[in-house]
Amino acid sequence: MKHLEVDVAVIGAGSAGLRAFRKASEWTDKVVLIEGGPHGTTCARVGCMPSKLLIAAAESAHAVQQAPKFGVETDGVRIDGVAVMRRVRSERDRFVSFVVGGVEEIPAAKRLSGYAKFVDDHRLEVGGHTTVTADRVVIATGSTPVIPPFLQVLGDRLVVNDDVFDWQDLPRSVAVFGPGIIGLELGQALKRLGVDVIMFGRGGPVGPLTDPELLAVAADIFGNEYYLDADADVERVERTANGVRIKYVGHDGVVTSKDVDYVIAATGRQPNVSGLELNNTSLPLDAAGVPDFDPATLRVAETHVFIAGDVSNFRPVLHEAADEGTLAGINAGRFPDVQSRKRSSPLSIVFTDPQIAMVGTRYADIRPTKVVVGEVSFADQGRSRVMLKNEGLLRIYADIASGRFLGAEMLGPRAEHIGHLLAWSHQAGMTIAQMLKMPFYHPVIEEGLRTALRDAQAKLDNLRHQADVSVEISVA
Secondary structure, three states: OEEEEEEEEEEOOOHHHHHHHHHHHOOOOOEEEEEOOOOOOHHHHHOHHHHHHHHHHHHHHHHHHHHHHHOOOOOOOOOOHHHHHHHHHHHHHHHHHHHHHHHHOOOHHHEEEOOEEEOOOOEEEEOOOEEEEEEEEEEOOOEEEOOOHHHHHHHHHEEOHHHHOOOOOOOOEEEEEOOOHHHHHHHHHHHHOOOEEEEEOOOOOOOOOOOHHHHHHHHHHHHOOOEEEOOOEEEEEEEOOOOEEEEEEOOOOOEEEEEEOEEEEOOOEEEOOHHHOHHHOOOOEOOOOOEOOOOOOOEOOOOOEEEOOHHHOOOOOHHHHHHHHHHHHHHHHHOOOOOOOOOOOOEEEEOOOOEEEEEEOOHHHOOHHHEEEEEEEOOOOHHHHHOOOOOOEEEEEEEOOOOEEEEEEEEEOOHHHHHHHHHHHHHOOOEHHHHHOOOOOOOOOHHHHHHHHHHHHHHHHHHHHHHHHHHHHHHO
16 A cells, blocks of 8 residues: 655545645645646536536527516527526536646545545545555535435435536426525526526525515526425425325425426535544544534634635525635645634525525624614615516615624625625625615616615614603713
């Protein structure tokens, strides 16, 4: 068996691992990158990019379907599922090739192919062919879909989002289990591409939203486009000769049976740690078997190990994975001189129509007695009505004592852009008053943001006025 001795071993060649490898290499030349699966990153191969390709096709079809509402008559829409999926796969492969090309530029002596497992705190066995003794280790092994046991009996009629993008054609019908980010994006895209879609959830969540007002709006909007039960009572799921049969209690309380071609499990993801044999180390682990770490340094306790990307399950989105890879790589490379870094403001976006944006502190994490909420409905917002995108709600949370912008949840048009403006404002520590001094062009959707800010500021001013009056009365 071959043996290597390195300063830093990076396990995983995804977005976080590649960034960690490159950053660690700026501090030491003795770095090795270990990958057991296919190269290409989750984002490029089965995540961000192929899903957006499917969504882009769906948006095109939907635009034609909506054209008569503007007085533009069409001869209808014919969707060529084979052509749609051919473009998805072709462009997906192009994105993957860029990443693979970058990996292949790394000298072969610094790359190991095979799954790594810990022998002890500093030794790794890779693919049964190499042992690596590493002074420091970065764990960047990503995550994989979670499939509930009751769905595992469906065999080849059960797919996860990773599988969808290898389809040669669009199916006639699907049932999506899990109205989270992945489920909402795929479900709506497939529906707009002519697939019969039915969606089931548990407990009531819709996407990443936590604000009750927004959850209600989201359930109505998406539920008007396809059957959605965010807290479903599914009695039975069984394989049939041609697909899957689902028995469930419908919104009307009646038990209903539905046959579909496929079931898509969009029921969450779990960190890839089971194969690392972390039990052979002295690393402190949480209940899920993930090493306990400091988000400001990504260091596991006071050890030589760092963690980055989706495996940490801290903020599983691409820009966070890249940032974590940078920090973990720097700290592993310069170890033991470990630096802390303030995390960027939380920002997540769901590319549905309307889009969802989550910024800063979620509603679930605010203290209602310390916060005012400013809101705007997009039903009558000028530019939104012009574009027939006039649905959704934005809710902004502001600290009563300081007037500082704390966070927001949004379901509405162009949320990807408004989300960025809000994230930058949050990271800058701006108050609602300061945000209102920024320029707002006319007519733009961002004027809706100004309406929500004005609502929040009016509530802040009213509370301060009440406080002043109370002081005057008490003094008198």
